[in-house]
Amino acid sequence: MRRFRNFNSQDGAASEINISPLIDVVFILLIFFIVTAVFNEQTGVDVNKPRAASAQDLEAQSILFAVTANGQIYHGGRVVGLDGVQSIVSARLQEDETMPVIIQGDEGASHGAVVKVLDAAKLGGAESVSLATAK
Structure with missing residues (x-):
């Protein structure tokens, strides 16, 4: 009677762990999280907002504009100027008519x-x- 198994014998095929299903599951999870992620739009410039007692949280999907202390208007990290505000708002509202604008x-x-x-x-x-x- 043998008490120990001989792992060095060449009598059978070498056993391997198939990781293909694991890689498939990881890619499916990655795609799922990318598709379901909510991307918040930022203005691209830090603004020192005034404080208000009646402040409420911003909506996740909104059109954001920032007006700096020197009068520049930013949207998405770039200066758009006053002429660009109307065209950006009208273009974004074609996608979703109920999207709010936050300044x-x-x-x-x-x-x-x-x-x-x-x-x-x-x-x-x-x-x-x-x-x-700011709250």
């Missing part, structure tokens, strides 16, 4: 610059335009 105005930004961006967003067809503040 992040710096504390040092002039009131007139923020109102001009708000007006351009309304002319672009936005129904809901909000101002972002």
Whole structure:
């Protein structure tokens, strides 16, 4: 009676672990998480927002504009200017008509610059335009 198994014998085929199903499962999970991920759009510039007691959380899917202290208007990390606001809003609203527009105005930004961006967003067809503040 043998008590120990001889693993060095060449009497049978070498056993291997097939990792093909494991790789398939990992790729399927990767694709699942990429497809279901929610990508938040950022303005691309840090804005010192004023504080407000009535502040609420931003919606995940929205059109974001930032007005800096020197009056520049940013969207998606690039300067768009006042002329670009209306065209961006109208193009994005063709995808989803209920998407809100959120303006992040710096504390040092002039009131007139923020109102001009708000007006351009309304002319672009936005129904809901909000101002972002810090809690």
